[in-house]
Amino acid sequence: MNKADDLLSLLEKAGKDEQGLPPVEQWKPQRHADIDMRIARDGTWYYEGSPIQRERMVALFSTILLREGEDYFLITPVEKLRIQVDDAPFVAGEVQQVDGKLVFTTNVGSHVVASGDHPIWVEIDPQTAEPSPYITVRKNLRALIGRSAFYQLIDWGKEVDGKLVVESGGERFELGALEE
Template identity: 85%
Template sequence: MSQPDDLLTLLEKAEKDESGLPPVHAWKPERHADIDMRIARDGTWYYEGSPIERERMVALFSTILLREGEDYFLITPVEKLRIQVDDAPFVAGEVQQVDNKLVFTTNVGSHVIAGAGHPIRVDTDPATGEPSPYITVRKNLHALIGRSAFYQLVDWAEEVDGRLVVESGGEGFVLGALE
C-alpha cells in the first residue's frame, strides 16, 4: 500500500532535520554564565519567569541547546549559558507510521525517526508505577513522548515475551511489561 505524498514528505523532512543544526559540540566559548531560562515539563520555555511566546525564537534556541552531564546550555561560538530543564527539553506530541518507521513531531517543529540512533525508552516511577516515555532527539537530548502519542504507540505495539514492543525501522522498543 502506498503512503500519501504528505507522509512521504514528512519522512524525508525527518531524515534531513539534523543536518541543518549548528555544530554546538565543536564550539568552545570562553564566556560562561547562568541565565534565568527554564524549560518546563510540558515543553514551555520561560525567560525570567515569563513564557516565551514567539515560537520561532524557541525553535531557534532549541538548535543551540547542548547537554553536558545533567546540565543544559544554550551555546554559541562566544558564550555558553546554563539553563534549567524540568524533565526533557522537548515534547514529542505527535507520532505517525510512515514506511514501517515511527516519525515523531516535537513541540519545536522538528521531526525524529525512531531507530538505533533515536531510541525510545520508558522510565517507570517506582513509587507510582507511572511511565515516562522518551525518544532521543539528538546527542544526549531527549523528548518526553506526550500521552496521546504514547497511547498510539501502545495501540501499535505487539506482545513479545510478556512485553509490549513497538517497531520502527527494524528496531524493537519495549514500552512496558504486560501483567
C-alpha cells in the same frame, strides 16, 4: 502535495543526521554564565518566569541547545549559557506510521524517526509507578513522549515474550511488561 507526501518528505529529512543544525559541539566560547531560562516538563520555555510566546524564538533556541552531563546550555560561538530543564527539553506530541517507521513531531516542529540512533524507552517512577516514555532526538537530547502519542504507541504495540513492543524500521522498542 498531499499529507502522505508531506510525511514522506519529513521522514527523509528526519533520517539525515542533524542536517541543518549548528555545530554546537565544536564551539568553545570563553564567556560562561547562568541565565533565568527554564524548560518545563510540558515543553514550555520560560524566561525570567514568563513563558516565551514566540514559537520561532523557541525553535531557534532549540537548535543551539547542548547537554553536558546533567546540565543544559544554550551555546553560540561567543557564549555558553546554562539553563534549567525540568525533565526533557523536548516533547514529542505526535507520532505517525510512515513506511513501517515511527515518525515523531516535537513541540518545536522537528521530526525524528525511531531507530537505533533514536531509541524509544520508558522509565517508571519508583514511587508512583507512572511511566515516562522518551525518544532520543539528537545526541544526548531527549523528548518526553506526550500522553496521546504514547497511547497511540500502545495501540500499535504487539505482545512479544510478555512485553508490549513497537517496531520502527526493523528496530524493536519495549514499552513495558504486560500484566497477567
